[in-house]
Amino acid sequence: MATSSSSFRIGIVGYGHLGQHLVDRILGDGAGMGLTLAFVWNRNADKLKGLVPDDRILVDLSAFEARKCDLIVEVCHPQIVKDFGVQFLSRAHFLVGSPSALCDPNLNRELRRAAEQHGRTLYVPGGALWGGQDIQRLDHSGALQALFIRMSKHPSCFRLTGDALSGWTEGEGRRVLFGGSVAELCPLAPNNVNTMAAAAVAAGTLGFAGVRGEIVSDTALSDFHVVEVEVTGTNGFSVHTVRRNPAQLGAVTGSATYNSFWNSLMVCKGHGGRVYLC
Template sequence: MEAPRSRRVGILGYGQLGQFLAQQLLARGPPLGLTLAWVWARDGASLGGLPPALRLLDLGLLPSTGVDLVVEVAHPCVAQEHGEDILGHADFMALKVTMTKSPQSFRAQGWLRERVAAAVASGTRTVLYEGPLRPLCPLAPNNVNTMAAAAVAAPGLGFDGVTACLVADPSVPDWHVVEVEVTSVGDKGRCLSVTSIRRNPAGPGAVTGSATLGSFWSSLQACTGHGGCVRLC
């Protein structure tokens, strides 16, 4: 009986997560039917530690690489600029996690950057934003992806119906905390409410929690091909 073909995996981004996934694919991928096809990074110089055959220097060459699965762990602008093209040739995993963090862990844009700087200076717990999710996404694209995944998973609410609350808290320097509250429609304030809290250990100032690394690796193994759709985890 012919063995199933190994799935070729491409990685967009070579930061903490990209390096971890590349190492896992090289060390543990073959017995699982996974092969590292290439790694691409906005800064091609960062790929110097990889063999030349594993460096994809031009995303325009992606169709010729025979890749089956593309994992995006780069800046959000990469998915925005190239996601549609990638879906035409391979499955595409949008793998992002956002948590309430210490002020140093936020990568804010625009006016939110000033709020984060003020939170760092004050040394006190600060609510950076509370309101509809949609306007927050471009202000903290690296930090609101759990919220964005919830909005996609709940199409009845979407980005305008989901309420986002982003908190900078110096008392949790090495944790990322996500609290999800689901509330049903009730009468006179009496309604069903379910709350879950997740605490993910993280290095001081890190954007990605430690447990997220294993989560990404498990998701990559479970993705067997889904016809060019986007997978959330």
């Protein structure tokens, strides 16, 4: 990822559970891998005190350019992608941890244009998506006909913008919260459906409007998130996968996704001015 004569500088935007994991890995393992932590930004900068070296804390995100990053990693909220994504790509490669933001077609076009213009790569991590690159290859071959994803979680693990979960009680069982296009789902559950958004990027010809998704609340899922993917191709081809991702009650992100995201970060060394699923 970096040469022996220079380090690969990474900025982390967001310091929730995933952001903390990445910062700890970079500070702990990074030196031996040629990685340097350029900055960490969090909406509440006080949260960083004592956990991140003072000289790596960035209080004003609009001042990120002074830190001269090779890669900027967003792991907080789609609004950051909307507000800063194009600026990030003007200065560095950009790993977007909230790809649900890409459901906005105008923003999607702007980010792709910025990546091409500046020769930077817009990276989209697979997260909890299993077989994303296989879906992408099928799509590129022209053989992808349909893609459906169902995400089932304990209700405490959902962060929804509406009231679809109002009044749930422990032990109520299974409730389908919403089914429709991923374009419709992303604004409803922007922090929960990034796996679906990654799938929509992989299935480029179908896109956010063409990939179908469903989110399910299930009080029996106290230890796992379940992600089901159904792929339909030509001539009767189909694949159905079920992934059980260990997760604690209330956790938006399953535990296996942390290592998946770290592995995605390891890929982000520059793949030209384009979107790259990693």
